[in-house]
Amino acid sequence: MTTTASPASLGSLFGGLLSRRAPLAEPVSPQRTQPQAAAPEAAAAPGEVLRIAGLRKYFKVRGGTVHALDGIDLAIRPGETLGLVGESGCGKSTLGKTLMRLHEPDAGELHLMGRDISHLLQRALRPLRRDMQMIFQDPYASLNPRSTVARILEEPMIVHGAGTLAERAERVAWLMQRVGLRPEQGARLPHEFSGGQRQRIGIARALALQPRLIICDEPVSALDVSVRAQVINLLADLQREFGLSYLFVSHDLSVVRHVADRVAVMYLGRIVEIGDRASIWRRPAHPYTRALMAAAPRPDPTLRHQPRPMLEGDVPSPIDPPSGCRFRTRCPQATVRCAEQAPVLQDLGGGQMAACHHIDLSALRRSA
């Protein structure tokens, strides 16, 4: 860390430029303190940053319709990291982009800070966008190559009409310091930075408007192993400092195990299991979760002698997903029922849920 600025000093530093965040000051508009009433079944519980219910996103393509998201339900609490794992093509990025409303959802509800934003038009959505930001896998592709870094960091503030020129410049310098860059580097272009530094710029940009939730889509996958830990530690420090929530997408289970408080496992557009990190690792209930874990290295010696179900074949096409349980074409436990009936998430206790017709509840209890 190269800076020691605290939230309190941040408040005085910007003279209220972004004074809507506790402990800095008041919300900017009555809308922010009086969330719209929401449908009871999908309304966010008090304190939830995000809740989605029945979220669906299909893409029409030449060969048919891609079922990228097919009824996603989940919630994210303040200050927590929800890890999202699943093989390539399962819909992780589509979920992130649909939450950001970069894709319009086809169905379902999306509540941000208790407010239903599912049907807000882009214009009405703009003031709420500052609460939710995104960090992308490829920091270079997501940064305008012709803009200086200072301009890239200032832009969100300009778009949202935040601060005077001098206040914005001051905040840009602070942001750069906070992510471990020198303010004088703000005059440079993105290509003059290393991959790790570019991801720091992406993080600084996401932080510019003091969001509540950051969607981190494979934020360290493109980085050298040597700088991954630095970026992960930076994200952890920022989370502690500002009470941020993260949706942390990664195909690397070891990274998710390190950063996540809870974990959601996704397969072909659906969440198949969700729960606390410890429960998911101690007693994974869904055959897909177990297969993903089996495919990952096992540092824990107590797990080495457990059977390792293998994950065979590729993810089927989301244009024509299997009937019933989508995992059935690769599942060693599949039965006729699995082809006929889609399993729903069932409560396994301790906040863990899984969608499978044949969960061995007694075995789970023994491993609890």
Ligand SMILES: Nc1ncnc2c1ncn2[C@@H]1O[C@H](COP(=O)(O)OP(=O)(O)OP(=O)(O)O)[C@@H](O)[C@H]1O
């Ligand atoms: N704009 C789009 N138009 C059509 N199909 C799309 C679009 N975006 C994503 N898809 C398809 O939706 C499915 C889910 O893609 P998505 O990128 O969300 O997967 P992912 O889990 O993020 O994969 P990866 O781990 O490779 O990043 C894929 O079949 C993909 O081809």
Ligand code: SF4
């Ligand atoms: S529902 Fe059937 S096919 Fe799906 S994971 Fe469970 S056992 Fe396997």
Ligand SMILES: [Mg+2]
């Ligand atoms: Mg992706």
